[in-house]
Amino acid sequence: LEEAARDADFVIEAAVEVLDVKRRIFADLDRIAPDHAILATNSSALVSSLIADVTNRPSKVLNTHYFNPALVMKLVEVVKGPHVSDETAEIAYQLCEKLDKVPVLIKKEVEGFLLNRIFRAISREAQWMLEMGVASVEDIDKACVYGAGHPMGPFRLNDLTGIDLTYTMAMEKFRATGDRAELPSPSVVEKYVLGHYGEKTGKGWYDYSEK
Known part of the structure; x- marks a missing residue:
């Protein structure tokens, strides 16, 4: 994890859908990744507001849900929770477009997203x-x-x-x-x-x- 994240600008976590596991990973990522890095979870069920508080950068923690199988499916849900800055959401949205994906912005955190x-x-x-x-x-x-x-x-x-x-x-x-x-x-x-x-x-x- 340290080798992968220590120089990253944007990190996407895709671990098992268990909240405690994700919170531990994000606490580690917050320690390892540069201060400017955005930390995204690919979770399709757990909203980032349940995770962001274990970091010192909650405004840079959000959901970017890539649909499975990610190599084939175009859709990505970019979820702007109440703690997420406009800049973070915009960067995530633009990254999806650069990856030739089709992002949609979810303006409010709702369980399950869209x-x-x-x-x-x-x-x-x-x-x-x-x-x-x-x-x-x-x-x-x-x-x-x-x-x-x-x-x-x-x-x-x-x-x-x-x-x-x-x-x-x-x-x-x-x-x-x-x-x-x-x-x-x-x-x-x-x-x-x-x-x-x-x-x-x-x-x-x-x-x-x-x-």
């Missing part, structure tokens, strides 16, 4: 319909692709991003709020316990073992 809030609503409905026996994984995905024009359905997308990430993010939100509605759905819990995380394990909502 697109993931929309995806979450779709995913919850999809999981409910699956668990209630309304339709199969395949047919729910087909409906989203051929009816709504999505590039892939919610279950195929979840296999790509990782069912383990879905589980971890839901559990972190439950721990933070105590709201049982934030717990992962039974079908997600089942996949997580079985170690069926999606493409990376060869099995998730779909079976990739023969590919």
